Every structure is written in structure tokens, then in C-alpha cells.
């Protein structure tokens with residue numbers, strides 16, 4: 001028998017030639033050997049049974065798993081297909097709706113474009129009209145400026161009534177008096193002439209204007225020469241423009257009377273009684289004031 005030691009100072013174990021082991025203190029005899037064989041056999045059988053059970057369980061589990069997978073796959077595939085089919089229909093419907101929306105948007109865009117073009121055309125026309133009106137305004141302003149430069153203005157000292165200017169010699173110098181001929185010459189030199197009274201308004205205006213232009217308490221000495229005479233034909237009174245007709249009512253009561261057979265020139269005075277009966281005839285050589293008239297510039 002070969003002696004093998006596994007651990008120092010430990011109890012010694014020995015194996016005999018038949019493979020049975022013994023300890024230093026106790027040798028396992030044939031009685032022990034017999035019970036071990038049964039145990040090993042039982043263990044082997046148990047192992048076989050366990051193996052068979054394990055294999056069976058494995059096969060069964062595999063089948064169950066496969067079935068479960070199949071069921072799961074089937075149950076999962078059908079709803080997915082229906083879901084995809086429904087989604088496809090929805091996508092197509094959404095596409096149709098988008099197509100209609102796009103067509104509507106294109107129509108609206110075209111309509112808006114036409115409206116914009118129309119408004120642009122109207123705007124251009126309005127712009128042209130504005131430019132035309134501006135040009136007309138500029139022309140009118142130029143005309144107004146030109147008219148203001150030529151109309152409605154009188155020289156200094158001269159007074160204005162409507163579109164006529166009047167020069168009362170008293171306003172320039174109350175010390176200067178002239179006969180009828182020199183008075184008219186003065187008016188002509190000023191670019192005017194002795195006043196010709198065309199209407200009642202003018203008659204009243206001239207008479208009222210000289211109310212305070214007097215140097216004497218006697219009415220006859222405060223008169224102004226006017227542009228009317230009968231020097232060419234006694235008793236036939238004519239205005240110096242040979243156009244205006246004579247209104248007899250302008251004469252003061254009792255005038256013209258050609259007093260002293262030498263009164264051939266017309267005179268106007270202020271009358272508080274009647275502003276339209278303010279004319280009389282007087283001697284043309286008498287020195288008095290005078291009234292000139294010309295159109296306003």
C-alpha cells in the first residue's frame with residue numbers, strides 16, 4: 001500500500017489498491033463500502049429523473065414561449081395593420097383637405113393680387129389728379145399774386161372804393177386850390193382824371209368823404225371840382241368821358257342855374273340833408289379843391 005500524506009500532522013488517509021481509502025485511526029471496511037454504492041446509485045437515478053424532468057420542462061417552456069410569442073405577434077400585428085390602414089386613410093383625407101386649402105389660398109391670392117392692381121391703378125390716377133390740382137393751385141396762386149400786384153391797390157393818400165381810387169386834393173394840401181382846368185390837368189398828370197360819378201353809391205361815397213375837408217363855414221367854398229361841364233353847350237351837361245349819363249337827381253335843389261351866366265363847371269359838396277343831392281354848377285375859374293379818379297392797380 002502507497003502512503004500519501006495530504007496535511008502535516010493531520011490524521012493520515014490511505015487508499016488501498018482497490019481504491020478504498022482508510023484513515024490512520026479508522027479504516028473504512030467493506031460494510032461502509034456497501035452502503036455507499038446504494039447511495040451513489042440512488043443519486044444517479046435521482047440525477048436521471050431530474051434530467052428528464054428538466055428536459056421536459058424545457059420543452060414545455062419552449063412551446064409555451066413560442067405559443068405566447070405567436071399569440072403576442074398575432075394580437076400585435078392585427079391592430080397595427082388596422083392602425084396603419086386608418087392612418088393611411090387619415091393621411092389621404094388630410095392631403096385632400098390640404099389640397100383644397102391650398103387651392104382656396106391660391107384663389108384668394110389671385111383675387112388679392114387683382115384688387116391690389118386695381119387699387120394701384122386707382123392710386124396712380126389719384127396721384128395724377130393730385131399733381132394736376134397742385135399745378136392748378138400753383139397757377140392760381142401766381143394769378144392771385146399778379147392780381148394783387150395790379151388790383152385793389154391805390155397810391156398813398158388815394159382812397160379806394162370797389163376797384164377805383166380817389167384823390168382828394170385837400171388830403172395832399174388844404175392850402176392849394178385850383179380852377180377847374182388846372183385841377184383836371186393835375187389829375188391827368190397823376191394818371192387819372194376828374195371824377196366821373198357812375199352810380200348812387202359812388203355819389204354818396206364822394207360826398208361823405210369830403211364831409212370834414214373844409215376851410216370855410218360857407219358850403220359853397222368847401223366844394224370840389226368834378227368831371228362834368230356844359231362849357232361846350234350851355235345847359236347840356238356831360239361827363240368828361242362822354243359816356244356816362246347824367247342823373248338829374250344828383251343836382252342840389254335849384255341847380256344847375258348858371259348863375260350870372262357864367263357857371264359851366266360841376267362842383268360836389270357834402271350835404272347832411274341828402275347825400276344824393278350834392279352837385280351844383282359854379283364859375284370854372286374859381287379856385288377850390290378837386291377830386292381825381294382812376295382804376296385801382
Ligand SMILES: [Ca+2]
Nearest residue numbers: 230258263264
Ligand atoms: Ca353853364
Ligand SMILES: [Ca+2]
Nearest residue numbers: 257258263281
Ligand atoms: Ca350854380
